[in-house]
Amino acid sequence: VTAVVALAEAVRTAVAAVPDPEYPGVGIGELGMVEAVDADDDGRVEVVLVPTFLGCPALDLIRADVAAAARTVTGVRTVEVHWDKGAAWAPVRITPRGRRLLAEDLAVAVPTPSGAVRCPVCAAEGVEVVSEFGPSLCRRVARCPACRNPVEVVRG
Amino acid sequence: MVRTWDSLEAFDGHVGDGGMVEPVDAMPDAYRQEVFRFIELHANSELMGGLTERDWIIKAPGLRRKQAVLAKTQDEIGHAHLLYMVAADLGVKTRAEMLEDLFAGRTRFHNVFHYAAVTWADQVAIAYLVDAAALISQQAIFKVCSYGPYKRVLRRIVAEEGFHMRHGEEMLLTFAEGTALQRAMFQDALGRWWGPAVQLFGPDSAPDDPLLRWRIKSERNEVLRDRFVQKYVPLLRSYGFEVPDPDLRYDEEAGRWVMGPIDWAPLRATFKNLGPDSARRLATAGGSWQATRWVREALERPDAGRAA
Numbered sequence: 001v002t003a004v005v006a007l008a009e010a011v012r013t014a015v016a017a018v019p020d021p022e023y024p025g026v027g028i029g030e031l032g033m034v035e036a037v038d039a040d041d042d043g044r045v046e047v048v049l050v051p052t053f054l055g056c057p058a059l060d061l062i063r064a065d066v067a068a069a070a071r072t073v074t075g076v077r078t079v080e081v082h083w084d085k086g087a088a089w090a091p092v093r094i095t096p097r098g099r100r101l102l103a104e105d106l107a108v109a110v111p112t113p114s115g116a117v118r119c120p121v122c123a124a125e126g127v128e129v130v131s132e133f134g135p136s137l138c139r140r141v142a143r144c145p146a147c148r149n150p151v152e153v154v155r156g
Numbered sequence: 157m158v159r160t161w162d163s164l165e166a167f168d169g170h171v172g173d174g175g176m177v178e179p180v181d182a183m184p185d186a187y188r189q190e191v192f193r194f195i196e197l198h199a200n201s202e203l204m205g206g207l208t209e210r211d212w213i214i215k216a217p218g219l220r221r222k223q224a225v226l227a228k229t230q231d232e233i234g235h236a237h238l239l240y241m242v243a244a245d246l247g248v249k250t251r252a253e254m255l256e257d258l259f260a261g262r263t264r265f266h267n268v269f270h271y272a273a274v275t276w277a278d279q280v281a282i283a284y285l286v287d288a289a290a291l292i293s294q295q296a297i298f299k300v301c302s303y304g305p306y307k308r309v310l311r312r313i314v315a316e317e318g319f320h321m322r323h324g325e326e327m328l329l330t331f332a333e334g335t336a337l338q339r340a341m342f343q344d345a346l347g348r349w350w351g352p353a354v355q356l357f358g359p360d361s362a363p364d365d366p367l368l369r370w371r372i373k374s375e376r377n378e379v380l381r382d383r384f385v386q387k388y389v390p391l392l393r394s395y396g397f398e399v400p401d402p403d404l405r406y407d408e409e410a411g412r413w414v415m416g417p418i419d420w421a422p423l424r425a426t427f428k429n430l431g432p433d434s435a436r437r438l439a440t441a442g443g444s445w446q447a448t449r450w451v452r453e454a455l456e457r458p459d460a461g462r463a464a
Contacts, residue, residue, distance in 0.1 A: 021318075021319040021322065022312075022315055022316055022319055023315065024315050024318065055223075057223050057224060057226070057227035058319065060220070061319075061322060105311070106311055106312055106315070107308040107309075107311065107312070108312070121304075121308065130241070131237065133230070133234070134234040134237060134238065135230065135231045135232075135233075135234025135235055135237075135238070135312065135313075135316060136230065136231070136234065136316075137230065141234070141237060141238065141241075143241060147178065147179070147180065148178075148179035148180060148245050148305070149179070149304070149305045149308060150238045150241040150242060150305065150309065151308075152238075152312070
């Protein structure tokens with residue numbers, strides 16, 4: 001049993017580190033997309049992922065990258081990757097490290113659970129939403145009146 | 157906290173030492189104009205590129221490809237949106253002025269959007285080659301760019317273009333591993349797009365290019381062009397396609413590919429909006445701009461619909 005748990009844990013670590021195709025350097029684990037990882041005695045592994053939004057055009061690509069990452073783990077024989085399209089993803093699933101990486105490296109803000117948004121560039125409050133969608137359907141476009149940078153805000 | 161510089165030399169020193177320039181800084185007007193022109197051209201190109209992409213949503217084969225083209229259109233228009241914000245903030249022109257200038261043919265957009273995409277294989281050639289050429293340029297700018305807001309937007313653009321590249325590679329593989337007809341279609345499209353992709357980098361940079369001095373660009377045009385050639389000539393050949401340059405040869409001693417002479421006349425024609433598809437594209441985009449004028453006017457007058 002412990003071997004199976006260790007295998008599932010090793011796969012979870014490998015899978016969590018798979019970078020998001022649109023956020024290089026940010027793992028899908030940091031984004032809260034890895035829901036469950038199961039393994040059995042025969043090295044069969046099942047990974048369940050949660051999409052940040054259903055229409056995300058990167059789902060196939062992420063699934064392929066996750067399967068490839070899981071296969072690199074010693075002891076894994078077969079891999080199945082599912083998207084749990086019934087689960088509700090929300091920005092609160094993003095880890096503190098994920099938030100920091102998104103802000104510092106990509107100028108993308110993640111709202112706090114209360115909905116507050118700080119400018120990812122200068123940390124000022126009062127970021128003004130300019131449009132509901134930007135380059136991606138999962139982000140709003142906003143402008144920070146303090147530092148005058150256009151920034152993007154993850155949608156809930 | 158407004159930073160000022162006593163002289164152009166002091167500003168040059170700041171930028172030369174790797175210093176960043178932010179919107180709130182009192183930057184020299186020459187820098188402001190130069191960075192504005194560069195970002196305006198980039199914004200125009202993203203917009204015209206997105207509109208080109210949009211034409212293929214309905215024609216893309218299959219749901220997966222349609223979804224990819226849809227997402228790419230969203231990306232390009234979104235990039236234009238962000239870049240017009242950065243450009244407008246510089247205070248040289250408003251967004252409306254930039255768009256009016258673009259559609260009236262007073263400003264430019266990248267050469268690759270002045271050509272017609274004839275078949276789906278053209279779209280694949282664009283996704284595989286033209287996007288790759290653009291990405292090579294943008295990566296080089298992003299690395300050193302001195303203007304903070306542009307660098308930050310470029311960071312995300314480069315990430316998203318990298319994602320498009322993966323779609324492009326997958327689509328290319330479909331053609332490369334496909335039927336004789338599919339392979340012929342792609343070879344044909346390559347004949348139309350190799351030249352524009354190579355010319356996208358522009359003629360060799362001038363020795364005193366202010367874009368290089370102020371780190372708006374990091375590398376000379378010819379260096380970037382060569383990087384593209386050294387990467388994509390072997391790749392295309394490995395898939396069994398022929399690079400449409402009769403003078404292309406491999407220099408054994410130097411271990412590199414050497415292109416034949418480049419005819420810059422087609423590039424210069426696009427600068428004057430005299431490319432093969434320039435007029436149609438500008439008319440389509442400008443027509444949409446005119447047709448949606450009433451929406452913008454209504455948005456600017458939120459009280460207009462209220463009962464008196």
